[in-house]
Amino acid sequence: MARTAAAAAVAVLLVAACVVAPSMALPFTGSTNAAGGKNWAVLVAGSNTWGNYRHQADVCHAYQVLISHGFDPDNIITFMYDDLAQNIQNPNKGVIINRPNGPNVYQGVRKDYTKNDVTPQNFLNVIKGNKAAMSGIGSGRVLESGPNDNVFINFVDHGGPGIIAFPSDVLQASDLNNALSYMNQNNMYAQLVFYLEACESGSMFQNILPTNTKIFATTAADATHSSYACYYDSTLHTYLGDVYSVNWMENSDSSDLRQETLYQQYTIVKQETNTSTVCQFGDTSFDSSPVIDFLGGNNSTATLTHLHSADGHMHFRRRPTADAIDSRMVEIDIMLKRIAEARDDQETRTALQQELVSMLQLRADTRARFGRIVSRVAGEDSVERHMTTRLSLPDYTCVEKATRAFHDACLNLGANAWALEHTMAFVSMCSEGADPADIVAAINDDCSVKTMKLKL
Incomplete structure (x- = not known):
């Protein structure tokens, strides 16, 4: 109770206070982390396109958070598609922002893996330290952490039950957790912190991540609900951030991370992210450690400049929840806003209206396809029940097989991640004992023409 009250008190102070002036630097000295080892980080934005702007903006901001707190850039490995800074829709070339009128978080970001190198397999090889597998790909850099080193992993993109998305592929919970287990067995860290932004992100760790392997994870949502986008920019016509990510990063920008613990940051972010249920998983035995042990290092200035606006002046923080929207509705919402803004043209x-119709039609066709698959497996009378039920499972093996089959045969779920919502129907059927082989057969039968697979 005591630490909860303390965290709540910190949260109140953060909400009420204006951003600290840049001159209030917080110099850090001493070893990189409490174990005397180095800090390493892997930052991943799993999407592309202007409509998903916020994911790469989040990761760029995360990079700046680490650097401002003294993180060695040679120990940060970054995955981002890198199609925003010079995008035709970007009026300020070379600039990416993560909040309204915010600073350029793209400046100085070292990008290790871009474009088609942003894949699940490359990510897994990087965190497992498989240098041979990454030879000739991007920078080729991988985690070279050891038993005294701390590791921070931040992943941002779309997700679904037991799955997170990449630009043209998906990563399943079992594969991610197997990689984390490999890291543990091969002494690749002293302690590891994982911050995950995605819909149903809790399903990636719930009932899977052990409580005794020194891995502490927090997620933007629980296993059955969406995460939320925020900060719509009417000039850029896109959302600039995600609520959970913005909250932990703006907290890091404005806090002395030598004093704030992992648990306090989790509690603050959970309280401020009232659009979804932020969760924690894994090993909480070290959640009293200061955040700086994972997000910082030597020679930190922590000038807190990243909460300042592009004009260099301080502004009171605008709550990211003010215009928050379900991540799966972002594409539609942006189109509706653009149509409204074009009333004189x-x-x-x-x-734009024609484009919106096409978007809605694809979504309707996709939902109908899921309905037909459910009907083939469980009967027509059960379609609506399975399509609307939201629950979590102790084991997602059945769901993973079905989702992989749908991705391979029907629709690229990496490029059309909004469709992951409907994989909840697979969760519902699997929970009632449906044979995954029957679900896969129904998928392959309905998607044999593969017409929907053409949309990338």
């Missing part, structure tokens, strides 16, 4: 308005 009939040609543009008509083109």
Whole structure:
């Protein structure tokens, strides 16, 4: 109770206070972490396209958080598609922001893996330290951490039950947790912290991540609900951030991470992220450790400049929940906003309306396809029940087989991650004992033409 009250008190102070001035530097000295080892980080934005702007903006901001707190850039490995800074829709070339009128978080970011190198397998090879597998790919850099080193992993993208997305592929919970187990067995860290932003992100760790392997994970949502986007920018026509990610990063920007513990940051972020249920998993035995042991290092200035606006002046923090929206509705919401903004330009308005119709039609066709698959497996009378039930499972093996089959045969779920919502139907059927082989057969039968697979 005591630490909860303390964390709540910190949260109140953060909400009420204005951002600290840049001159209030917080110099750090001493070893990189409490174990006397180095700190390592892997940052991953798993999406691409302008509509998913917020994911890469989140990761760029995370990079700046680490650097401002003294993290060695040689120990940060970054995955991002890198299609925003010079995007035709970007009026300020070379600039990416993570909050309204915010600073350029893209500047100085070292990108190790971009474009088609942003894949699940490359990510797994990097965190497992498989240098041979990464030879000739991107920078080729992998984790070279050892038993005295701390590791921080931050993943941001779309997700679904037991799955997170990459630009053109998906990563399943079993594969991620097997990689983390490999890291543990091969003494690749002293302690590891994992911050995961995705819909149903809790399903990646719930009932899977052990409580005794020195891995502490927090997620943007529980196993059955969406995470939320925030900070819509009417000039850029996109959302700039995600609520959970913005909350932990803006807290890190404005806090003395030598004093704030992992548990306190988790509690603050959970309280401020009232759009979804932030969860913690794994080993909490070291959650009293200061955040700086994972997000910082030697020679930190922690100038807190990243909460300042582009004009260099201080502004009171705008709550990210003010315009938060379900991540799966972002694409539609952006289109509706653009149509409204184009009321005086009939040609543009008509083109946007036609694009919206196409988006809605694809979504309707996809839902209908899931319904047909459910009908084939469980009967027509059960379709609506399975399509609307939201529950978690102790084991996602059945769901993983079905989701992988759907991705391979029907629709690229990495590029159309909004469709992951409907894989909850697989969860529902699996929970009632459906044979995964029957689900896969129904998927292959319905998707034999593969017409939907053409949309990437």
